[in-house]
Amino acid sequence: MGVRGLHGFVASSCPHVCTVVNFKELAERHRSQHPGGTPTIVVDAMCCLRYWYTPESWVCGGQWREYYSSLREFVRTFTAVGIKLIFFFDGMVEQSKRDEWVKRRLKNNREIAKIFHYIKSRREQPGRNMFFIPSGLAIFTRFALKALGQETLCSLQEADYEVASYGFQNNCLGILGEDTDYLIYDTCPYFSISELSLDSLDTVMLCREKLCQSLGLHLADLPLLACLLGNDVxxxxxxxxxxxxxxxxxxSVRESCDRKGNVILAVAEHISKVLRLHQGEKKLEEMLPLGPNKALFYKGVASYLLPGQKSPWFIQKPEDVVTLDKQVLSMSSDPESKQEFPVCMDSESKQKLPVGTDPEFNLEAPMCTNTEVKQEDPVNVGPEAKHQVTVVLDPEILKVARAQHVQAESYLVYSVMSSGEVECSNSLEDATDQALPSQAFVYRPVRQRVYSLLLGGGGGGSSTGPAVKEWFVYSGNPLRQPDLVRPLQMNIPGGTPSLRQLWLSQEPGIQAQRLDTLLACFDLSSSREELQAVERPFQALCCLLVYLFVQVDTLCLEDLHAFIAQALCLQGKPTMELADLQEVDSMSLTSGEDINHLLEKVCTEEAAESGYQTRVKPLDPLDPPSE
Structure with missing residues (x-):
């Protein structure tokens, strides 16, 4: 992530940029300088997942109690010295960074393939050097942090921009993460999560002022340097x-530097000794070989400008704008300058499927969108929405969805409703295993029914609503274009309720309607009575398992037992005991009878201890939004 080659350059050639600091001391200094203020650290949560996830047995994931304990200790340590934490998660992939997103997903596919090759060839789990973040960890982390009482936010644009902006505007103590873009933004200090010692609260601060001294640059030159070296844009x-x-x-080629290091020094020298000679007199495109990439380059430089900031590399005029992909991008992030994003859309507001095409998965039908671009945003959802194609036209509902998204209380919902586009990153799936379908396909019918609920249903087996652009990673998908997935009608007694009913209504019986809608998403309406007979904490589990075993015919009874055993037998165990739990070697179990015997033994022992007492109410995705 961040600027190409900059991390290695700083580590090898500019070690003085990195200074060991102590958070407790920094917090005390901050309080003395800002009486009455609370020292606050903005945490780029996506950069911290590897730091937080410490279990050695990581391939199968699932060490939830251990992970939650690690998060709790992290929060407790900072709280003890009076530091407030604000956690930011990625919520959107900007269109200008889609290519980079795809490139990383394909790279991850190659890494995952190596993991499965290692497991098959050596019949053991690889070490931490091949570590890959377990599937779904980022989403679970949001709810874990909320349960710990932490402020958890989800971005509406690139997360590092929102992190840097929040730190800049709120006079924060600093940013905790692992992304060299934080060396480029002119914001609060940047601290490394990988160098953090939780015991002492020591870490490394990467000083952008010292970096500028080493390169002979000003702070305002760093965005220009970043774009000339290459970054996510x-x-x-x-x-x-x-x-x-x-x-x-x-x-002045340094023998102590590798080629990338000398390139960084050479480009920095060109900026300071050549480009700066004509700064303010010539336009940047007259001094650089931008060619047809001028608009993209300007957008890259402007992407580092936080609210109220300007770049000396632009000849500052309020009307200075560049056109990029039929969008208008302001050359400054000055809040007084207006950003408008006219979008040219297909004139057809609804596109009917050609005869004979699959209504559930049509790669040819264009995206159905609202064709009118209004000058003012009736939802007041901020500048990020002005470059999105609003699919849902109800301003109040869109506002509720946005609020849920920002507060990290929902997942993908706002993306579907605001732009009709969603993405799902890599899962730990074996691309060579033809027996198990990808999760992208297993859960597609559920998503299609949710799309119907969010975008409006229709008659017949499919919806006439807009298709959703899905960027989902699965074996064989080159990600050159999104899959266009049509909503699928739900079978709900009494008809499909509106989002206003489900989210905003306080009428009697609305909770039962929410349950009916949830079951319909999994096509389990006929099982309502049986599911209600199960204790509520396990209703969601049963709902998921029934759906999963209907969809995947290669799953067997032993798999079902394993899922149930985890839910029933482990909740009474203390965290330390779970961490020391011995793994069951499936190779030593010769038959299903062995597994059943083991399951029966474990359940019998644990029943007396835990009594299957449940302490946490499960989250219902159809519950109304929190106040």
Whole structure:
């Protein structure tokens, strides 16, 4: 993530940029300088998942109690020294970064393939050096932090921008993460999560001022440097020839630096000694070989400007804008400058499927969207919505969905309703195993019914509502374009309720209607009576397992037993005991009878201890939003 080669350059060639600091001391200094204020650290949560997830047995995931304990200790340690934490999670993939997102997903596929090859060839789990974050960990982490009373936010645009912006606008103590973009933003101090010692609260602060001294640059030059080197917006190859020319004319090549390090020094020297000579006199495109990439380059530089900030590399005029993919991007993040994003859409508001096409999965039908672009946003959802194609036209409902999204209380809902586009990253799936379908396909019917609920249902077996663009990672998907997935009508007694009913109504009986809708999403309306006979904490589990075993015919009874055993037998165990729990070697179990015997033995022993007492009410995705 971040700027190409910058992390390695700082570590090897500019070690003085990194300074060991202590959070307790920094907090005390902050309180003395800002009486009455609370030292606050903005946490880029996605950068911290690897730090928080410590179990050695990571391939299968599932060590929830251990993980929750790790998060609790993390929060408790900072709270004890009077530091407030604000956690940010990625909530959107910006269109300008879609290519980079795809590139990383395909790279992850190759890493996952190596993991499964290792397991098959050595019949053991690989070490931490091959660690890959367990599926769904980011989503579960949001709810875990909320349960711990922490403020947890989900971004409406690139998360690092919102993190940097929050730190800048709220005079925060600093940013905790692992992304060199935080060295580029002119914001509060940046601290490394990978170098954090929780016992002492020591970590490393990466100082952008010292980086500028090493490179002979000003703080305002860093966004320009980042884009010339390549980042998540600017492909690395765009300025490869330019960087080579800088390197060949660079007179002070350091033997202590590798080639990438010398490239960074050479580009920095070009900025300070060549470009700055004409700064303010010539336009940047007259001094750089931007060619047809001018608009993208300007967007990349402008993406680092936080609210109220301007770049000296732009000739500042309020009307200075560049056009990019039929969108208008302001050259400054000054809040007084207006950003407008006109969108050219298909004139057809509803597209009917051609005869003979699969209504559930049509790759040809164009995206159905609202064709009118209004000058003002009736939902008042902020500047990020002005470049989105609003699919749901009810302002109040869209506002509720946005609030739930920002507060990290829902997942994918706002993306579907605001832009009709969603994505799902890599799962630990064996691409060579043809017996088990990808989770992208297993849960697609559920998503299709949810889409119907969010975007409006129709008659017949499918909805006439808009298709949703799905960027889901699965074996064989090159991710060159999204799958266009049609909503699927739900079978609900009395008809499909509106979102206003489900989210906003306080009428008697609405809870029963929410339950009916939840069951309909899994196509389990006929099992309502049987599911209600189960204790409520286990209703969601049974709902999921019934659906899963209907969808995947290669799952067997032993798999079902394993799922149930985890739910019933482990909840009474203390965290430390679970951490020391011995793994069951499936190779030593010769038959299903062995597994059944083991399951019966474990359940019998644990029943007396725990009594299957449940202490946490499960989350219902159809519950009304929190106040």
């Amino acid at each position: 600017i492909p690395e190859g765009m300025f490869e020839s330019f960087r080579y020319k800088c390197l060949t004319s660079y007179a």
